[in-house]
Amino acid sequence: MSGRSVVLLAIQRALQEEPNSLPKETHTGYDRKPQPDLTGTDDILRRFSERLTMVGGETHVLSGDEAVNCILRELIVEFKDQIVLLPADPELERLGIPRLMNEVAVNRIQPESSSLSLAAEAAMGITTAQAGIADTGTIVLIHSSERGRLSALLAPVHVALLKKEMIFPDKITFLAKAQQAGLDYSATSQTWVTGPSLTADIEKVLVRGAHGPRRVIVLIYSTDQG
Amino acid sequence: METTTQTLKANIRSALNNDRLQAAVLKATNHSLAKRAEVVAELPNWEAMRSEAALRRDRTLTRLDDTLLELEKNATAKGIQVHWVADGEEANQIIGQICREAVSGSETTSTKGEVVKPLIAKSKSMTTEEIGLTPFLESLGFEVVETDLGEYIVQIAGQAPSHITAPALHLSRQDVGRIFVEKLGVEYREDPVELINIARGILRQKFLSAQVGITGCNFAVAETGTPLIVENEGNGRLVSAIPRVQIAVMGIEKVVATLDDLMLLLELLPRSATGQRITGSVIFFNRPSSSRESDGPRELHLVILDNGRTKALADPKLRAVLRCIRCGACLNACPIYRTTGGHAYGWTYPGPIGAVLAPVFLGLEKAKDLPFASTLCGRCSEICPVKIDLHHMLLHLRQEIVAACPQPILEKVMWQTWETVMDHPALNQALAAIPRFLLHEVLRSHWSPKLPLWGRDRSSPNLAKESFAQMFKREFGEHK
Amino acid sequence: MALLNSKVALFIPCYTEQFFPETGMALVRLLKYFSVAPIYVSSQSCCGQPAFNSGQGRLAKPLAERFLRLFESYDWIVAPSGSCVSMVRNLYGELGLSPQALRQWELVRDRIYEGTQFIYHQLGIHAIEGRFPGKVALHESCHGKRELGIEHEPRSLLSSITDLELVVPPDAGECCGFGGTFSVKFPELSAAIGLKKLASAISCGAEIITAVDDSCLMHLQGLAQRQRLNIRTMHALVIMSKALGLE
Numbered sequence: 001m002s003g004r005s006v007v008l009l010a011i012q013r014a015l016q017e018e019p020n021s022l023p024k025e026t027h028t029g030y031d032r033k034p035q036p037d038l039t040g041t042d043d044i045l046r047r048f049s050e051r052l053t054m055v056g057g058e059t060h061v062l063s064g065d066e067a068v069n070c071i072l073r074e075l076i077v078e079f080k081d082q083i084v085l086l087p088a089d090p091e092l093e094r095l096g097i098p099r100l101m102n103e104v105a106v107n108r109i110q111p112e113s114s115s116l117s118l119a120a121e122a123a124m125g126i127t128t129a130q131a132g133i134a135d136t137g138t139i140v141l142i143h144s145s146e147r148g149r150l151s152a153l154l155a156p157v158h159v160a161l162l163k164k165e166m167i168f169p170d171k172i173t174f175l176a177k178a179q180q181a182g183l184d185y186s187a188t189s190q191t192w193v194t195g196p197s198l199t200a201d202i203e204k205v206l207v208r209g210a211h212g213p214r215r216v217i218v219l220i221y222s223t224d225q226g
Numbered sequence: 227m228e229t230t231t232q233t234l235k236a237n238i239r240s241a242l243n244n245d246r247l248q249a250a251v252l253k254a255t256n257h258s259l260a261k262r263a264e265v266v267a268e269l270p271n272w273e274a275m276r277s278e279a280a281l282r283r284d285r286t287l288t289r290l291d292d293t294l295l296e297l298e299k300n301a302t303a304k305g306i307q308v309h310w311v312a313d314g315e316e317a318n319q320i321i322g323q324i325c326r327e328a329v330s331g332s333e334t335t336s337t338k339g340e341v342v343k344p345l346i347a348k349s350k351s352m353t354t355e356e357i358g359l360t361p362f363l364e365s366l367g368f369e370v371v372e373t374d375l376g377e378y379i380v381q382i383a384g385q386a387p388s389h390i391t392a393p394a395l396h397l398s399r400q401d402v403g404r405i406f407v408e409k410l411g412v413e414y415r416e417d418p419v420e421l422i423n424i425a426r427g428i429l430r431q432k433f434l435s436a437q438v439g440i441t442g443c444n445f446a447v448a449e450t451g452t453p454l455i456v457e458n459e460g461n462g463r464l465v466s467a468i469p470r471v472q473i474a475v476m477g478i479e480k481v482v483a484t485l486d487d488l489m490l491l492l493e494l495l496p497r498s499a500t501g502q503r504i505t506g507s508v509i510f511f512n513r514p515s516s517s518r519e520s521d522g523p524r525e526l527h528l529v530i531l532d533n534g535r536t537k538a539l540a541d542p543k544l545r546a547v548l549r550c551i552r553c554g555a556c557l558n559a560c561p562i563y564r565t566t567g568g569h570a571y572g573w574t575y576p577g578p579i580g581a582v583l584a585p586v587f588l589g590l591e592k593a594k595d596l597p598f599a600s601t602l603c604g605r606c607s608e609i610c611p612v613k614i615d616l617h618h619m620l621l622h623l624r625q626e627i628v629a630a631c632p633q634p635i636l637e638k639v640m641w642q643t644w645e646t647v648m649d650h651p652a653l654n655q656a657l658a659a660i661p662r663f664l665l666h667e668v669l670r671s672h673w674s675p676k677l678p679l680w681g682r683d684r685s686s687p688n689l690a691k692e693s694f695a696q697m698f699k700r701e702f703g704e705h706k
Numbered sequence: 707m708a709l710l711n712s713k714v715a716l717f718i719p720c721y722t723e724q725f726f727p728e729t730g731m732a733l734v735r736l737l738k739y740f741s742v743a744p745i746y747v748s749s750q751s752c753c754g755q756p757a758f759n760s761g762q763g764r765l766a767k768p769l770a771e772r773f774l775r776l777f778e779s780y781d782w783i784v785a786p787s788g789s790c791v792s793m794v795r796n797l798y799g800e801l802g803l804s805p806q807a808l809r810q811w812e813l814v815r816d817r818i819y820e821g822t823q824f825i826y827h828q829l830g831i832h833a834i835e836g837r838f839p840g841k842v843a844l845h846e847s848c849h850g851k852r853e854l855g856i857e858h859e860p861r862s863l864l865s866s867i868t869d870l871e872l873v874v875p876p877d878a879g880e881c882c883g884f885g886g887t888f889s890v891k892f893p894e895l896s897a898a899i900g901l902k903k904l905a906s907a908i909s910c911g912a913e914i915i916t917a918v919d920d921s922c923l924m925h926l927q928g929l930a931q932r933q934r935l936n937i938r939t940m941h942a943l944v945i946m947s948k949a950l951g952l953e
Contacts, residue, residue, distance in 0.1 A: 003320075004310035007478065007532045011291045014540035030278035031271055032486070051503070112520035116434055116468065136504040145518035149467040153460065171489045185450065185485070189515070189522060192508040197460035200500070201376030201392065202418040203250070203399050204257040210375060211426060211433070212460020212506070238895050561881040561899050599892060601885025601899075602759060603848035621759065622800070628761030641757060645765040648720070649772060651749040681893025683901075684928030687725045694718045694727035698734065698746050 038169035044134045045220065048167050052137030052218060055195035056208050061164070062221040065095055068161065071219060072097060075159060076104045076124070083107045083118070085125035085151040092128060095161070111150040122155040129160040129218065130183055130190075132167035133174050138194040139218060140174070142183060149191065158213040160193075164222045229572045229584070234595045241566040247396055251567040254395045255558040261501025262555065269493070279494055280613040282487050283549035287539065293448045293481050294530065300451025304513040307527045314357030317531050321359060321440070321473055322366050324527055328438045328471040329368075343369040344437050349455065349462040350374035351442025352390055352552060353475050353531060356574045356587075359440070371432045373461035375425050382409040388568030388576065390554035391499045396567045429461070439465035439523065441511075443476035444551070445491060446528070449484050450512070453528050456495065458506035466509055472523035474511060478535050479548040491551055494611035498553035534587035543622045547582050549612040556606035556616060562599060571596065578606035578616040585623050590630045597623040712781035716744045717773075717818070719790045719920075720752040726920040732947035733786045733821050739952055740829050744784065747776050755793040758801065760887045767801045774798070774810035782828065783818040786943050788850025788918045791820045796853050820850060821943050822918055826859040833866035836949030841871045842940075843912030845903065845926070846879045847919040860918055860942045867949045873910045877903065882917075884925035900929045908937050916942050 001009075038044050049059040062068050076084065084106045086092060101108045111119040127147065129139035139160050143149055152158050166181065168174040178185050197212030208214055241247055266272050286293050298308045311317040329344035346368050348354065360370045360381075372381040376394035380387055383405045387393030394402070403416040412424055441462060446453040453474045455462045466472050482488050496502040515522035538544045557563045557577030568576030573593070575583050581600060584593035597620045606616040647653050680686045692700070714737065718730045737744045753773055754766030773794065777783050785791050795815045803811060825831045842864065850856040865872040883889070883899025904926060907915045915937055917923055923939040930937050947953070 002310070003312055003316055006312045007310045007530065007536075008291055008294075010312070010532055010536035011294070011478065011539065014536045015288065015291065017540045026281060028277035028281055029271070029274040030490075031274070032490070055502075055506075120430065120434055138504060143515075143519070143522060145516065145520070148519065148521045149463065150521050153463050153467060171492065172486070175485050175489065185512075189512045190510045191463060192504070192510075194504050194506055197458065197506055199375045199422060199459045201374070201379065201394050202397075202402055202421055204254050204392075205399075205418040207419050207422045210422065210459035210461070211373065211429065211464055235892070238892060242894055242898055561883060562895065565895060565898050565902075598761075598888070599895075601848070601881045601883060601888050601896075603881035603885070604852040605848075605881065608852055618800075621797075624759070624761030625763045626761075629764075641760065641762050641765055645757065645762075645769065648751040649768050651751065680890065680928070681897060683894065683897035683932055684925065685931040686928060687721075687924045690725055690727045692727060694723045694730040695746075695748055697727045697731055701731070702734070702746075 032172055038134060041164070044167055044169050045164070047169070048132055048134040048137055048220070050137070051135065052195060052216075055137060056198070057137060057195040057216045057218060059218045059220060062219055064221070065223065068095055068219060068221045069100055072126070072159070073100060073104060075217065076101060076106055079106050079123045080104060081107065082123040083109055083121050085109055085111050085119060085122045085155055087127060087146060087148050087151045088112060089128055089146050091161070092126065097126060111154070112145075112148055119150055120154050124157040124159065125151040125153070125155040125213075126159045127152045127161070129162040130166065131174055131178065131181070132162050132218070132220070133171055133192070134167055135170040136194055138192050140183075140190060140192050142188050142190045144188055152191075152193065153212055156209060156213055157215045157217070159217045159219060161219050161221065164220050167220070229593055229595050231595050233572055234570070234599060237570040237572055238566055238599075241570045246398055246401070247567055248565065250396055250398045250401075252564055254392060255564050258392070258501060258555075258558045262498060262558075265497045265501050265503055269497075275490065275493060276611055276613050279490050279611060280546070280549060282483075282490065283612050284546065286481065286483050286487070287479070287545060287548055290478065290481070290539065293483050294478060297446050297448040297451055297481050298530075300448065301446075301453070301528055302451070304451055305526070306451065306453075306511070306513065307525070309527060309529045311529060311531050313533045314531070317357050317475065317529055317533070318359055318362040321475070321529060322363060324471065324473055325363060325368060325438050326366070328525070332437060343367060345432060345435050346370045346438045346440060347373050347432055347436035347465050347469065348377075348440045349442070349457060349465045350377050350393070351440070351475055352387070352574060353442050353477055354440065355387060357531070357533065359475070371429070371436070373429050373433065373465060374457070375422060375429075375459060375461075378425055378429060379405060386569065386574070389557055390552050390575065390577075390579075392554070396569065433461075433464045433468055436465070436469045437471065439469035439472040441465055441472065441474045443474045443480055443528070444495070445488055446476055446481050447485055447488050448481055452510050452512050454488075454508060454510045456492070456505040456508050458500070458502075460507065462509055463507055466511060466523060467521045470523055471525040471527075472511070473527040473529060475529045475531060477531050477533070479550070495551050495553050498555040498609070498611040538586045541586075544582070544586060544619055546614050547579070547586070547616075547619060549614055550579055551612060552579075553611060555609045555611065559605040559609045561601060561603060561605070578620070579614075582616055582619045582623065585627065590623075590627050594627045594631050597627060713779070714742050714744045714782045714784060715777055715780040716746045717750060717753070717777065717783050717785035717790065718746070719785060719787045720756075721924065722786060722920055725924065726941070729786045729920050729941040729944055732941065732943040732952070733784065735947050735952035736821070736825065736943060736950070737784065739950060740825065740831060742829070745780070750776055753790045753793045754801070755790060755797075756886055758793065758797060763801055767803065770794075770798050770801050771803060771807040774803075774807050774814055777814055777818075778810045781817060782824065783814065784821055784824045785818065786821045786918070786941065787920065788820040788847050788854050788856055789921055791818050792849040792853035794818050820854060820856060820918055822859040822863055823854065823856055826863060832862055834863050834946050834949055835866075836946070836951065837868040838945055838949035839869040840914055841873060841912050842914045842916050842945065843873050843875055843907035843910055844878050845882060845907070845915055845917040845922060847917045847922050848881050850918050851879055856918060860916075863946060864916065864942060867945070870945070870949065873912055875906045875910050875912075877906050882922040882926055884922050886921070889925055896925065897929055900925055901933065904930055904935055904937060908935065912937060914938055914940050914945075916940050916945055918942050
């Protein structure tokens with residue numbers, strides 16, 4: 001008998017022996033909306049920034065592509081002559097970031113087409129985030145051939161570009177609306193990232209920057225395309 | 227494992243003699259409880275959330291077969307390879323096989339001609355600890371590296387994790403410093419940031435050359451066919467990003483029916499475990515990477531493990547233990563754990579949850595002492611985010627153990643005598659006729675300081691000169 | 707008072723009977739002071755908890771059935787112990803009682819009360835108009851707190867006493883380490899937990915540590931004595947009775 005049938009049979013036998021231990025009373029008073037007060041865009045933005053800052057992340061709210069370019073230039077200049085990871089993401093292309101990086105003279109690398117050991121040397125990674133969750137200050141990274149995992153992961157600094165209208169008040173709203181916002185939750189692997197990587201494994205002392213980024217900077221922008 | 231009375235008592239004694247250990251454990255558990263209290267206080271409906279989570283976990287358990295089949299169907303449709311295993315031995319065999327296939331044909335010698343063992347990187351998983359996966363894979367010739375920093379520390383120290391969510395909780399920074407000197411040959415230092423930096427540097431190289439990634443699985447969503455993990459360090463992200471083969475190992479109870487159920491549990495787990503609103507990352511393994519993707523696992527395996535869990539499922543008094551989401555809050559709150567740390571329990575899962583799981587997973591006889599190593603104070607049940615009635619389960623297991631396992635004759639006789647006396651008021655009164663004053667004096671001078679059962683650390687209570695019955699009669703004269 | 711014509715029975719736990727009769731007497735005096743004449747059924751023995759907690763539920767069952775037979779006909783049952791009350795109220799259902807005993811249990815479980823709870827809720831007494839000088843640390847016995855929900859009753863009654871300064875240490879709700887047979891199976895561990903408890907009460911400046919269970923206090927008193935610590939134990943009911951001068 002295969003492991004599958006052994007396990008299933010054991011479960012079915014156990015359930016027959018003790019078919020239903022559920023209480024009759026099923027009203028628990030649980031209200032699935034944890035943050036009913038978040039309605040307006042400003043509220044949502046404020047909560048996102050506040051919560052991400054609390055866990056050591058950084059946010060900038062920007063209006064228009066030019067503003068994005070401006071602040072990115074400031075950020076990238078610090079990494080002149082160093083390696084910066086940039087995936088072949090059309091949105092990053094549209095925002096003119098590859099061009100910007102050439103101007104600032106950083107060593108731009110596409111982790112998709114370079115060696116792992118070289119990518120691991122990077123000082124910074126720039127990616128888009130497909131959604132944000134205000135309640136926890138979380139960014140949602142949906143992985144695809146154009147948006148690999150490593151650009152957001154290998155370098156000590158991760159800059160994520162997040163469209164303002166893609167920030168949802170909480171996890172439940174995100175999942176409910178992801179589909180209509182064009183994000184197919186179950187089709188692709190994804191990572192929800194909240195702030196820098198951290199550990200408290202030695203005497204509960206909080207150390208930011210464990211195996212992943214030490215700094216997470218989220219640039220929230222509204223696009224010129226409307 | 228066998229927790230005999232002797233080993234358990236010896237473990238406890240050695241913990242009680244280790245002041246450094248006790249201080250580290252107390253400090254860490256207090257820290258976790260305080261952080262938890264902060265983020266729990268901000269949710270006014272916390273109690274309702276606990277009740278709802280308990281109910282939903284129970285609902286899923288009552289149709290566990292269908293829910294797992296739904297998980298399998300949806301996961302398989304996306305290309306995840308699902309393996310069902312009855313016990314740890316089977317799990318290890320299948321995982322070993324997958325690892326062998328993953329590395330076959332790859333280089334096994336370095337440029338210098340030395341044999342290089344194929345490398346497996348693991349992110350934290352108590353389930354793989356439970357089945358002894360690491361030593362098994364090592365016996366097959368793999369190098370297996372734990373990448374969670376706490377887990378890495380205990381791995382190089384040759385120890386086991388002492389806590390479900392904080393494996394190195396029992397070690398002070400000085401302990402870690404000394405372990406690094408001895409095992410890694412570095413200079414002594416005790417600054418946590420510096421120590422973490424050393425470990426990070428070593429582990430970064432391991433991530434880059436790992437050929438297989440092994441993760442646990444905090445939950446698996448049936449309706450979407452999605453295993454997932456929560457973590458903070460980024461090691462889970464790396465283990466599921468770089469190796470082209472990934473294996474996620476889950477107990478059968480880790481399945482949740484819907485994303486909505488998952489969202490509720492994602493509120494409860496990080497808050498209870500680490501006092502966070504959410505962990506640094508939640509990684510959803512929705513499908514293997516396509517050939518166009520340059521990272522992530524091309525091959526994604528999900529191993530679904532029973533290993534004794536169906537024994538709890540079949541027992542109406544114990545089924546609810548399968549609600550457990552392994553947050554470790556019951557350990558932090560338990561007066562025993564807080565005093566001895568996790569190693570005293572002598573098994574993978576310490577604390578109240580471990581004392582319930584051990585007799586279920588290992589059999590009553592093998593773990594017959596653990597359920598008795600509790601004061602039944604109920605802090606565990608009170609703090610449990612899914613409302614498992616842990617201390618009453620321990621009480622229930624005590625009955626089962628006494629009924630099933632041979633008891634010391636002396637204990638048996640003692641209890642039987644006690645019951646006979648208690649059940650016969652005439653006998654009781656006859657005993658009461660012994661001049662109490664005499665008894666009082668004899669006990670006070672001879673019995674009290676020497677009573678071995680009561681231990682060396684406590685004076686025994688004095689038998690009162692008059693019993694309550696005598697006092698009441700003297701003062702009020704009326705009895706019924 | 708509505709209770710004037712009710713039959714109120716005392717339940718005196720086995721260890722109170724032999725080791726702490728003063729606690730039982732304090733309860734009697736307090737009840738009388740509040741115009742309740744309690745009845746003492748002398749053929750009572752143990753509720754069965756020590757056996758049940760030791761896995762000897764088989765032996766606890768006849769004692770439970772005996773308890774229910776004896777107390778079935780009373781309107782109220784009052785005991786100076788949260789732990790024993792919790793055994794009757796919450797755990798008798800686990801013993802596999804006879805159908806008759808189960809019927810009796812349905813009646814008895816709602817009528818049995820721990821002393822401070824009875825005084826507070828059934829007698830409606832929320833303050834003790836008496837005097838007891840001293841700094842007293844509260845230990846919230848586990849079964850009283852978590853199984854019976856006792857929280858504000860002893861706090862309110864004790865803190866109302868003139869010259870009594872009630873302190874609630876940060877670990878007031880944590881276990882003292884007694885745990886019944888646990889204290890004999892694992893004496894060193896039991897002692898280690900209890901010493902932390904005592905140290906915390908002492909660091910609050912308390913001279914006395916109080917609780918609604920003599921079992922916890924017996925353990926703590928034994929530790930304090932053997933280790934020569936400058937703190938003693940006193941049951942909450944004894945403090946209340948002394949405050950009212952009922953001796």
